[in-house]
Amino acid sequence: MSDRLRTSRRTLLAATAGSAAAVAVGSASARAAEDGTVDRTALRALIDRMSLEEKVGQLFVMRVYGHSATEPDQADVDKNLEEAGVRNAAELIAKYRVGGIIYFGWAHNTRDPHQIADLSNGIQRAARQLPSRTPALIATDQEHGIVARVGLPATLVPGAMALGAGGSRADTRRAALIAGRELAAMGIRQNYAPVADVNVNPANPVIGVRSFGSDPQAVARLVAAQVEGYQEGGVAATSKHFPGHGDTKDDSHYSLPTIHHTREQWNTLDAPPFEAAIAAGIDSIMTAHIVVPALDPAEDPATLSAPILTGILREQLGYDGVVVTDSLGMQGVRTKYGDDRVPVLALKAGVDQLLNPPKPEVAWNAVLQAVRDGELSEERLDASILRILELKARRGLFRNPYVTHDGVDRNVGTRTHRATAELIADRTTTLLVNEGGLLPLSPREQRDVLVVGADPASPSGTTGPPTAVLAGALTELGFTATRLSTGTAPSAAKIDEAVAAAEGKDAVVVGTYNVTASSAQRTLVQRLIATGVPVVAVAVRNPYDVAQLPEVRGYLAAYSWTDTELRAAARVIAGRTSPAGRLPVPVQRADDPGTVLYPVGHGLSY
Known part of the structure; x- marks a missing residue:
């Protein structure tokens, strides 16, 4: 442990010891870690000591820019002042008394594991300055695959659809256990994963490979496995997006999607993974900004729907854990109501945590005023705060919210974790x-070999663009691999360049990314095939690409473009491993969507 971390820890532990209530809650947290129970009496006593402002703050999970809780870069200070009227995380906590912080790569929160640990400790020190000295719950979206906020040197395990292709409950649980241990070592104690949506719509623009697949029972089995793994690893798992975002053609980041499932269809298709998560003891469930008329005729977003969140999730499914909104900055939840009404309506619907409001001051003051005006009762807030504090106690935050560099080094990106991730990936391609x-x-x-194709923006911390990773992996396996990035929409000139580069090669490996009927990627692949050089395609996101490229003689689905999954694909291409993955979704014919080209379970081996 560094001298600074050791001194800060001694100081804060001494301050905590001065509060009898905090000590009582710390004891309750210790019992929670040992036997899964929580002393609600101690937690209620803590709530009773909170001011109304602190209670309101406990409901919010806000973002903040910067790598440090007190000394972010000037550009991040400027962003914080612009968006929240504060300079840094410590000031955000002091002003809004926030109960949680969410980390993003684009907010410069996740540069490297030691920095993340220091930021987490700084946030906890700031939280301990509040009158109640309640620790913060730090969260992120670490789904893995195409959504990973914390990148290398942390271990990148395969994402959901890759794990669905592997079909192993043990591998799926093990991947989450690795991820949970690493996140907890960096001070992140709530992970917004696993995705429990059943992806039955190939055109779904927002879920796709973030889902384990299209079979509700198979998805349910793997969701439960990840809940167990994450929570054994020390972080709160969060199944999302309730009541199910898997059959949309619109993206709730930009619009308000509608799902037209009947109640019977919802019971059969969408509900099983959430039921499995609840049975597995999940700590939190995230809402979806979608309309499901069969579940709520008022056609409000599920995030704001009492019939869905209270009537179905709480009463029908019997869930009494934390309910967290999806980001309140997404257009799906802002379509019908203003930013001042959304957080109030969400709480009235049954939500506990309000995630990432686009205008923190507006949202915070709106909830405060709703209580003062009698629209929300203080008892209603207390019910949500109790759930949040119970979660914090189960995760050991009252006992010791701090982390150390030594703990990071022992747990994050270890040789054993990386080797396990590679073995799991070998069973998914x-x-x-x-x-x-x-x-x-x-x-x-x-x-x-020539490696060409799409280079989508890589998840945080990968070693380079997908074509570079794939070319490097093939070179390590004995090939002479050169690389040419052609992008997701190659120009005619870039296609000509790729065709010229293919001349004299023994083979071409091309990475495809969300190929459509009008995609220039189709033209690229067709022109490469016309050279007579053998062409192998690797779908680096959706496996549905293969339907648009029937001329390709060799096609692999990697399900993501992270190093872990691309290196596994390279090993299959080189014959170092035999492909073992099986499609977890059906692929329909491009010219006849009613006909299945490759069914669930399809997959070839050597």
Whole structure:
């Protein structure tokens, strides 16, 4: 432990010891860690000591810019002043008494594991300055796969659909356990994962590979496994997005989607993964900014719907844990109501945590005023705060909210974790097409390989663009691999360049990303095939790409473009491992969507 961390910890532990209520809650937290129970009497006593302002603050999970709780870069100070009227995380906590903070890569919260640990400790020190000295609950979206806020050198395990292709409950649980231990070591104690949506719509623009698949029972089994893994690892799991975002063609970040499932369809398709999460003891469930008329005829977003959150989630499914909104900055929840009404309506619907309001001061004051005006009772706030404090106690935050650099080094990105992630990934890569036994390629017979294709923005901390990672992995496996990034919408000039670069090569490996009927990626692949050089395609996101490229003789689904999954795909291409993944979603024909081209369970092996 560094001298600064050791001194700060001694100071704060001494301050905590001066509060009998805090000591009582710390004891309750210790019991929670040992036997799963929580002393509600001690927690209620803590709530009784809170001012109304503190109670309102406990309901919010806000973002803040910067790598440090007290000394962020000037650009981050400027953003914080612009958005929240504060300079840093410590001031945010002091002003709004917030109960939680969410980390984002784009907010410069997650540079590296030691920095994250220091930021977490700084936030906890600031939280201990509040009158109640209640620790903060620090959260992030670490789904893995295409959504990873904390990147290398932390371990990047395969994402949900890749794990769905692997089909192993043990692997899925193990991946979450690794992730949970690493997040907890950095001071992050709530993870907004796993995704419990059943992706039955190939055109879904926001879920896709973030889902485990299209079979509700298979998804339920793997959701439960991840809940167990994350929470054993020390973080609160969060299944999302209730009541189910898997059958939308619109993105709730930008619009308000409607799901037209009947109540019977919802019971069969959407409910099972959430029921499984609840049965597994999940700590929190996230709402969706979607309309489901069969569940609420008023057609309010589920986040603001009492019939959905209280009537179905609380009463029908019997869930009494924390309910957290999806980001309140998303357009889906802002379509019908203003930013001052959304947080109040969410609380009235049954929400406990209000995540990432776009205008923190407006949202915080709106809730405060709603209590003062009698629209919300203080007892209503107390019920949510008790759930939040119980979660914090279960995660040991009252006992000791701080982390150390030594703990980071012992847990984050260890050789054992990375090796386990690689082994899991080897069991997920799916071979969809292998005409004429094109694969595996041989570094002796097909040594000179060109790697081209899409380079989507990489999750935080990956070693480079996907084409570079794939080319590097193939080179390590004995090939001479050169790389040309052609992008997700290659121009005619870029396609010509790729075709010229393919001349004289033994094979071309092309990464595809969300290929559509009008995509220039189709033209690129067709032109490459016309050269006569063998072409192997790797879908680096949705496996549905294969339907748009029927001419390709060798096609793999990697389900993501992280190092872990691309390196696993390279091992399959080189024949170092046999492909073991099986499609967790069906792929329909592009020219006849009513006909299944590759069914659930399809996958070839060597």
